[in-house]
Amino acid sequence: MGWVTAGEMRAIEEAAFRDGVDAGDLMDAAGAGIARLVLESFPTPGTAVAFIGKGNNGGDALVVLEHLRKCGWRVAFRPSHPETERSILTRQRGRRLGIGESPGIPDGPGPLLLLDGLLGIGAGGPLREPLAGLAAGMNELRTTRGAIVAAIDLPSGIDTDSGEPYEGAVVADLTLTIGVPKRGLFADAATNHCGRLYLVPVPELPPPDRTGPRITCPANFPDLLPPRPHDFHKGNAGRVAVLAGSPGMSGAAELCATGGLRGGAGLVTLFLDPDNLARPTPEIMVRHVSRRIEAAFDFAADARVIGPGLGTLTPPQIEQFLERLAADDRPTVLDADALNLLAAHGKVDALRPNHLITPHPGEFARLAPDLAGLPRADAVARFVDRHPCTLLLKGARTIVAAESGDLRFNPTGHAGMASGGQGDVLAGVCGALLAAGHASADAAMLGAWLCGRSAERAISHGGQSEESCTAGDTLVHLGGAFLDWREQRR
Structure with missing residues (x-):
C-alpha cells in the first residue's frame, strides 16, 4: 500500500458509496478509530476541545468527543460557522453529542487535547477567516498552555498532495490519517506540522492495490512479530x-x-x-x-x-x-x-x-x-x-x-x-x-x-x-x- 493524492482518496470514498457504504457509518467508524488511538496515547482523562469547520471533518471530530466523554474526558467544541451552514452529517453528530458550543476552554486536570477538525482533503490554499482565527487559536494554546494538537486526517492548512504548509497552518503533535495515508504527510516540508503520524484503518476504504511507499505500523505488517513457540530457547x-x-x-x-x-x-x-x-x-x-x-x-x-x-x-x-x-x-x-x-x-x-x-x-x-x-x-x-x-x-x-x-x-x-x-x-x-x-x-x-x-x-x-x-x-x-x-x- 502506498500513499494517495486527494483525488485518489475521493475516488476511494466514492467507490465505497457506490457499493452501498453509508457515509454516516463511515464517519462513526473513523471517529471511533481515532478515539481509540487517542485513548491509548493518553491514559489519563483530561479535556478535549474540537475545533470544527463546516465539512465532514468536523463531524469526525465530534464523534471522537463522544467516545472520549464516555471514558471520563471533559469535552467541548468551537465551530467556525453556525449550525445551519454545517454539513448534514456534522449537524447530526453535533446534536447527538448534545452539548452547546463553548467559547472557552473547560478547566480541569489532565492533558488538554485540541482536535483539528477544520478542513479535510478537499480544501486548498491559505486559510481564510474564520478558519484562520481558529487555527491561530490552536497554535497559541499549544505554545502557551501546553495543549496537544491532534489533526484529523491532516493538519488544516497543509496541502494534501505536496505537504507544503500555507501561512497560519495548524501545527499538530499527532496526525491521525483515515483509511489510506495522504501523500503530503510524508513530505519533508510537512514534518513540523504533522508530528506523530497514525494510520486509522477503515475496512470500507481499502488502499489501492499497488506498491509504493508505506507507513510502518502493525496494520500494514501484521505477521512480522508472531509469538515465540513454547519450546523456544x-x-x-x-x-x-x-x-x-x-x-x-x-x-x-x-x-x-x-x-x-x-x-x-x-x-x-x-x-x-x-x-x-x-x-x-x-x-x-x-x-x-x-x-x-x-x-x-x-x-x-x-x-x-x-x-x-x-x-x-x-x-x-x-x-x-x-x-x-x-x-x-x-x-x-x-x-x-x-x-x-x-x-x-x-x-x-x-x-x-x-x-x-x-x-x-x-x-x-x-x-x-x-x-x-x-x-x-x-x-x-x-x-x-x-x-x-x-x-x-x-x-x-x-x-x-x-x-x-x-x-x-x-x-x-x-x-x-x-x-x-x-x-x-x-x-x-x-x-x-x-x-x-x-x-x-x-x-x-x-x-x-x-x-x-x-x-x-x-x-x-x-x-x-x-x-x-x-x-x-x-x-x-x-x-x-x-x-x-x-x-x-x-
Whole structure:
C-alpha cells in the first residue's frame, strides 16, 4: 500500500458509496478509530476541545468527543460557522453529542487535547477567516498552555498532495490519517506540522492495490512479530556480536549491547579493548581482547553490530577491518564510526546486501555528499540504487529502503529522542532482529518503530518529558513497545 493524492482518496470514498457504504457509518467508524488511538496515547482523562469547520471533518471530530466523554474526558467544541451552514452529517453528530458550543476552554486536570477538525482533503490554499482565527487559536494554546494538537486526517492548512504548509497552518503533535495515508504527510516540508503520524484503518476504504511507499505500523505488517513457540530457547533467539566502544566511549557500547538484549537476542557478546573499563549489565558477555576486530569477526554470531563509539583505529586496524568486512557474509549493522571510516577512506562501495547501515543526516552527508541536499525520500532511493545495502536514514520520519526500492516511513518517536545514545540503542535492537532471522529491511523498520514507540511510552507511561527522555528510558520501555506492535495497538 502506498500513499494517495486527494483525488485518489475521493475516488476511494466514492467507490465505497457506490457499493452501498453509508457515509454516516463511515464517519462513526473513523471517529471511533481515532478515539481509540487517542485513548491509548493518553491514559489519563483530561479535556478535549474540537475545533470544527463546516465539512465532514468536523463531524469526525465530534464523534471522537463522544467516545472520549464516555471514558471520563471533559469535552467541548468551537465551530467556525453556525449550525445551519454545517454539513448534514456534522449537524447530526453535533446534536447527538448534545452539548452547546463553548467559547472557552473547560478547566480541569489532565492533558488538554485540541482536535483539528477544520478542513479535510478537499480544501486548498491559505486559510481564510474564520478558519484562520481558529487555527491561530490552536497554535497559541499549544505554545502557551501546553495543549496537544491532534489533526484529523491532516493538519488544516497543509496541502494534501505536496505537504507544503500555507501561512497560519495548524501545527499538530499527532496526525491521525483515515483509511489510506495522504501523500503530503510524508513530505519533508510537512514534518513540523504533522508530528506523530497514525494510520486509522477503515475496512470500507481499502488502499489501492499497488506498491509504493508505506507507513510502518502493525496494520500494514501484521505477521512480522508472531509469538515465540513454547519450546523456544536462547539459541533460537540468535547471537549478536557487538564491536563498539573505545576508552572514553564505553557508554555507546553498553547502550548498544543492552539494546541487543532488550531487542530479543538470546546472547550478546561485546568485544572491547583490554583497557576499556566498561561494566555493562551482567547479562552481556564481555570479551577484553587485544585483537578485538579479529575476535569479533571470528565469533560465530548470527548478526554483528559494528561502530557505536568505536573510535579512531590505527592504519593496520583499518586495513584489517576492511578486509574482514569484505569477506564476511553475516547480517551486519554498520553505525556511527564504522560509517565514518568507510566514508573517510572512500570505501562506500564496499557496502553489500548483508549490510544494514544506520546513519544520521551528518553521517549520510559524508557517505553521499551529492545526495545530502535532496529531499530525504529521493536521497534514500538513489543511495540504495547505487549501493546494494539496506539503509535506515535516521531523523524525523526515519526512512528505510533496500535495493528493491521499497520505501518505508517510520511514524513513531518524538523530538526528545534528539539526545546522545538513542542511535546506539537502535543499532543494538536492529542487530537483535537480524539475529532472530528478520530480513534487513524488516529488521530496520521494526527497530525504528520499536525505539520510537518506546520513547513515546517513556512520556505517556513513564512520566518523562521530551526534554528529559534519555536513551536509557528508551531501553526501559522497549518491552511495552513490543507488546504494542504485537497487539496492533498503534
